[in-house]
Amino acid sequence: MTAGTATVSPFGWRRFLVVAGPGLVVMLADTDAGSIITAAQSGAQWGYRLLALQFLLIPILYIVQELTVRLGAATGKGHARLILERYGRFWAWFSTGTLILSCIGALLSEFSGIAGVGALMGVPAPASLTLVVAALLAIAFTRSYRSVERIAIFVGAFELVFLLVAWLAHPSPGEIATGFVSIPLDDPKYLYLASANIGAVIMPWMVFFQQSSVVEKKLKAADIGAERIDTAIGAVITQIIMAAVLIATAATLGKSGGGQALDTVQEISAAITPFLGQIGGNLLFGLGICGAALVATIVVTLAAARTLGEVLGVNHSLDHEVSEAPWFYGAYAAALIAGALVVASGVNLVALSVGVQVMNAMLLPIVLGFLFLLARGLPEPWRLSGWYAWFSGGLIAVTTIFGVYSGLAGLWG
Secondary structure (H helix, E strand, O other): HHHHOOOOOOOHHHHHHHOOOOHHHHHHHHHOOOHHHHHHHHHHHHHEEEEEEHHHHHHHHHHHHHHHHHHHHHOOOOOOOOHHHHHHHHHHHHHHHHHHHEEEEHHHHHHHHHHHHHHHEEEOOOHHHHHHHHHHHHHHHOHHHHHHHHHHHHHHHHHHHHHHHHOOOOOOHHHHHHHOOOOOOEEEHHHHHHHHHHHHOOHHHHHHHHHHHHHOOOHHHHHHHHHHHHHHHHHHHHHHHHHHHHHHHHHOOOOOOOOOOOHHHHHHHHHHHHOOOOHHHHHHHHHHOOOOHHHHHHHHHHHHHHHHHHHOOOOOOOOOOOOOOOHHHHHHHHHHHHHHHHHHHHOOHHOOOHHHHHHHHHHHHHHHHHHHHHOOOOOOOOOOOHHHHHHHHHHHOOOOOOOHHHHHHHHHO
């Protein structure tokens, strides 16, 4: 029996705990430093008017990542490898190019977030970035995906501090309700941030990472049901965190909408943690941002290194020794070092982070187009078909069109 024709195993908590991981890791990485900054900027400038979008994005986020689970478990191959086999080398490199572009932007955003938190604590950027790069290289050289997964979940869990921050901000239920229904779709600045929020939730590297992680963890078609639950839990958690950050800044700076822009990590920290005191606020904010940035950096660099290995046809797994997979470990190390060097030279964190998310939205037609086509080509019973194919395709199309339109309208406006 092939992987594509296997049946889903009955749900069991013991099996779920073994299978779970790729979905939660990629979703914690989804709420990266750039996403948190985008959510903070949204609340500061538009109050609660972009809050509804956070919850509307949960189903499309789940659908996109669930398709990567199907592809990885049913075929045992990574995303780029499937594109190479079905559409040829040109399209494989083309899709890999979009991934690398997204990964470069993400890495700069993550390292900028870490450097910003370091500055908040009085640590120079070169020192904080050197420490982080050394730690991330050591994590990779454990040569164990399960170890990397556990570390990523642990550091990503610090993002949950934003739920406490939002609660302590004492948001007004009435103002939240008003913001839900007050949507200024004719304002280019609003559309630009709407596009950034879409790009902050659906990122190219998430698609590549989760599919390759399903393969590297050796999950089979019978594990798809458990991994779907893992993915669904992660999708809800990541959007609750995004909503919490938006609520915190909306409650403090954006009550009237059209409020001030935030230009530095220090300004964001001061905006969302005034009720915790300077030391406590900086500490909690720093833990949240660092947790988000670190888990995303692990995911982004692994996604880029694995994908390059797939299209080059060389070893690209943490299971291999460094001597067995020099391209994989070399790409991983080079990406970390190059990103740290660029950020250490100085960069506008907030403008960069929001711009990266808009770029992600612009790349959605390519990324989600391939994802949909590959899922439609799966063997039964995992093929995307019937009403769910129409529903998924429609939701992907609407999200893609709105994300691209909003980004262009915001740029031209």
